[in-house]
Amino acid sequence: MSVAPLLPTITDENRPFWDAARAGRFRMQRCSHCATLRPSPSDICPHCLSEEFAWVDLSGRGAVSSWCVYHRAFHPAFKERVPYTILQVDLDEGVRFVAPLAGGGVRPLKLGMRVRVVFEEAAEDVVLPVFALEEDVV
Amino acid sequence: MTLLRDEIAVVGIANGPFGSFPEYDDYAQMAIAFKAALDDAGLEKNQIDGLITHRLGLYTRAAEVLGINPDYAVPLLRHGRMSGVAIQNGVAALLTGQAKYVALVYGNNGRSVRDLYGGGGGLWAPFGMSSPGAEHALLYERYRQKYAVTPEKLATVSLTLREHARLNPEAVMQKPLTLDDYMNARFIVEPLRLFDYCLINDGAVVMILTTKDRAKDLKQPPVYISGVSTATDLANVSTPPRGYWREAMAHNAERVYPMAGIDREDLSGLMIYDNFAPNILYSLEGYGFCKEGEAPDFIQGGRIALGGDLPVNTSGGHLSESYMQGWALNTEAVRQLRHQCGKRQIKDAKAIQYICSAAICSSIIYRR
Numbered sequence: 290m291s292v293a294p295l296l297p298t299i300t301d302e303n304r305p306f307w308d309a310a311r312a313g314r315f316r317m318q319r320c321s322h323c324a325t326l327r328p329s330p331s332d333i334c335p336h337c338l339s340e341e342f343a344w345v346d347l348s349g350r351g352a353v354s355s356w357c358v359y360h361r362a363f364h365p366a367f368k369e370r371v372p373y374t375i376l377q378v379d380l381d382e383g384v385r386f387v388a389p390l391a392g393g394g395v396r397p398l399k400l401g402m403r404v405r406v407v408f409e410e411a412a413e414d415v416v417l418p419v420f421a422l423e424e425d426v427v
Numbered sequence: 428m429t430l431l432r433d434e435i436a437v438v439g440i441a442n443g444p445f446g447s448f449p450e451y452d453d454y455a456q457m458a459i460a461f462k463a464a465l466d467d468a469g470l471e472k473n474q475i476d477g478l479i480t481h482r483l484g485l486y487t488r489a490a491e492v493l494g495i496n497p498d499y500a501v502p503l504l505r506h507g508r509m510s511g512v513a514i515q516n517g518v519a520a521l522l523t524g525q526a527k528y529v530a531l532v533y534g535n536n537g538r539s540v541r542d543l544y545g546g547g548g549g550l551w552a553p554f555g556m557s558s559p560g561a562e563h564a565l566l567y568e569r570y571r572q573k574y575a576v577t578p579e580k581l582a583t584v585s586l587t588l589r590e591h592a593r594l595n596p597e598a599v600m601q602k603p604l605t606l607d608d609y610m611n612a613r614f615i616v617e618p619l620r621l622f623d624y625c626l627i628n629d630g631a632v633v634m635i636l637t638t639k640d641r642a643k644d645l646k647q648p649p650v651y652i653s654g655v656s657t658a659t660d661l662a663n664v665s666t667p668p669r670g671y672w673r674e675a676m677a678h679n680a681e682r683v684y685p686m687a688g689i690d691r692e693d694l695s696g697l698m699i700y701d702n703f704a705p706n707i708l709y710s711l712e713g714y715g716f717c718k719e720g721e722a723p724d725f726i727q728g729g730r731i732a733l734g735g736d737l738p739v740n741t742s743g744g745h746l747s748e749s750y751m752q753g754w755a756l757n758t759e760a761v762r763q764l765r766h767q768c769g770k771r772q773i774k775d776a777k778a779i780q781y782i783c784s785a786a787i788c789s790s791i792i793y794r795r
Contacts, residue, residue: 297553329550329665355572355667357564358617359555363545367555372617375556377565377667385666387551387565400572417554 294412295366302330305344310416315349315406317384318342326384349406349418351380356390356398376420378404391421431686432794435518436642436649438528439468439635440758445599445749448629449539453483454492456631457534461493464633469646470528475635477526479503479513481533482752489532499526507702510753511781511789515655517636527637533754534631542627550665560624563703564616565667570705571618574720578620581723582609584704585622585746587732592743594733594771599626600747623704625745632754634761650764653778654687654792664786675788676713687778687792691716694792695776696738696763697731698756700783701745707731710782714790733771741771753783757791764795 297307309316318327322339326347333340355377362368374390376398390396391407403423411417441463443456451459465472477499480486486502499520503509510533517529545558570576585604592598604622612621642649658675660668684690691714699710708722716737717725731739742748742759749755760779762768781791 295547295553295555335662355565355569357561357568357619358614359561360614360617363543363558363561364547364552364555370555373555375554375561375565377569385669387556387667388554389556400569411553415553419554 292365292368294415295364296412296415302332306330307415309344310408310418311414313408315347315418316344317347319345326382328384328386348381351378351386351404353377353398353400353402353404354379354385358395376404378420388417389419391419396422431518431655432653432688433639433651435521435636435652436639437634437652437761437793438637438642438645438647438649439464439470440761441467441633442597442755442758443631445597445628445630445751447538453534453536453631454488456536456629457483457489457532457633458492460631460633461530461532464530464635467647468635470635474528475530477517477520477529479516479529479531481509481513481531483532483534497526499529507700507752508783508785508787508789510757511657511783511791512787514652514757514791515657515789518652518655521636521638527641529636531634531636533633533752535751536629537627538629558616560619560703561616562667563705564619566671567705568618574723576723578610579606580727581623581704582606583726584701584707585609588701588740588744588746591733591741591771592747595742595748598743598748599628600743619703622746625702625750626747628749630749630751632751632758634757648765648795650761651794652791653689653794654683656682656686657787657789659787661786671709671713672784672788673713676710676784679788679790680714683790683792687794689778689792694737694778694780695773696741696779698760698779698781699739700753700756700785701740702750704746706784707739710784713784714782733773738773741768741773753781757781760793764793
């Protein structure tokens with residue numbers, strides 16, 4: 290029996306992120322005034338407090354700055370996925386992002402390994418940006 | 428820098444029992460501890476004119492259950508980092524004359540309600556990333572890669588604290604813990620194993636503070652709050668912290684020792700917020716007891732055990748006594764300084780520092 294996935298709570302603030310993911314794009318808010326990127330969506334720039342911003346495409350490339358492996362599911366949606374790996378990635382644009390290792394499971398990892406964003410369908414109409422190791426991407 | 432020493436004192440403390448008490452809700456557990464703390468201090472209920480509630484859902488219900496109308500009433504959110512904030516606020520309220528006797532009240536029914544600390548909430552939950560343990564797993568994986576820390580070295584934290592707990596009749600964990608037990612235990616979120624995690628339980632803790640002059644007339648020898656400082660790393664709180672809160676800790680260290688008029692070598696012991704075992708390493712480094720990356724070696728050889736140079740969490744802490752979100756570490760500091768700790772007493776204890784390292788870093792120095 291399959292369990293319902295844990296769907297993101299879509300708000301006006303984060304809708305463009307999830308819409309973009311569905312279209313195979315990895316986007317983030319960038320302040321139009323000071324160019325600060327914000328991984329946690331907001332109407333206001335936390336650097337200069339400007340209200341002007343745009344959603345911009347990111348390269349989706351970065352380096353692993355840490356990781357952890359879930360052996361326990363804290364939500365029923367992940368019960369059949371354990372053990373799975375979460376990567377902490379410092380994106381080339383200078384911001385930190387957290388997402389699963391593509392394909393799930395566990396791999397030998399090292400700090401600094403290069404990764405890039407790929408997209409996985411989590412549910413009908415819900416696509417998650419996840420990280421694949423560069424060495425796996427042809 | 429204001430020398431806080433001798434201005435504010437802890438005059439009453441009580442720990443409720445820690446464990447599984449589905450028959451009492453968190454307010455009732457808190458009220459039972461409140462009564463015990465009044466008895467400890469030799470105060471009457473209606474002398475309490477300041478109330479700071481922590482974790483309890485509603486300050487209104489807390490005051491109703493206690494049947495008091497304090498002049499000063501402040502509710503704090505359920506985050507464990509708020510215990511230090513509560514004590515800081517109690518000190519400020521007393522110093523500015525907002526209240527004469529402030530009760531800091533904490534109740535927790537996390538075990539009965541099966542509090543999971545993870546699952547649905549937060550920015551990363553749809554990615555499968557939630558729970559404070561996983562945030563600490565990310566922090567620790569990077570740390571142990573960078574400094575090549577073996578699991579055996581980290582195990583010293585859990586093993587030492589278990590030995591302390593076995594000298595504390597109130598501690599939930601009384602069985603010995605061996606290195607094999609530790610190594611063979613399952614991972615929860617790797618690299619953290621079961622015994623790196625704190626113990627979710629029901630329980631309550633109450634502390635009563637007053638000014639030095641009023642403290643002299645009460646039942647217990649006063650334990651003074653000599654230094655208190657908080658600093659935060661909140662602006663990027665949704666993304667994993669880059670620096671183990673080191674800047675915030677360093678800021679606290681710059682303030683809290685001069686405020687108390689003492690330095691690290693004057694401390695008889697430390698009470699460090701051990702929600703997860705590695706947090707003790709970051710805290711030792713952040714406050715300058717050793718250098719960055721050195722804590723895994725610094726804690727070996729019995730240094731942080733009772734009888735060592737710098738005993739840490741003599742009650743067993745969150746890992747082996749119970750997770751009371753910092754509170755039972757603070758009451759342990761007071762008991763040590765009253766010399767009421769029996770078999771786990773630090774000989775001639777004079778000064779103890781409490782440290783909580785999180786998005787709000789707090790530190791308190793207690794002296795007798």
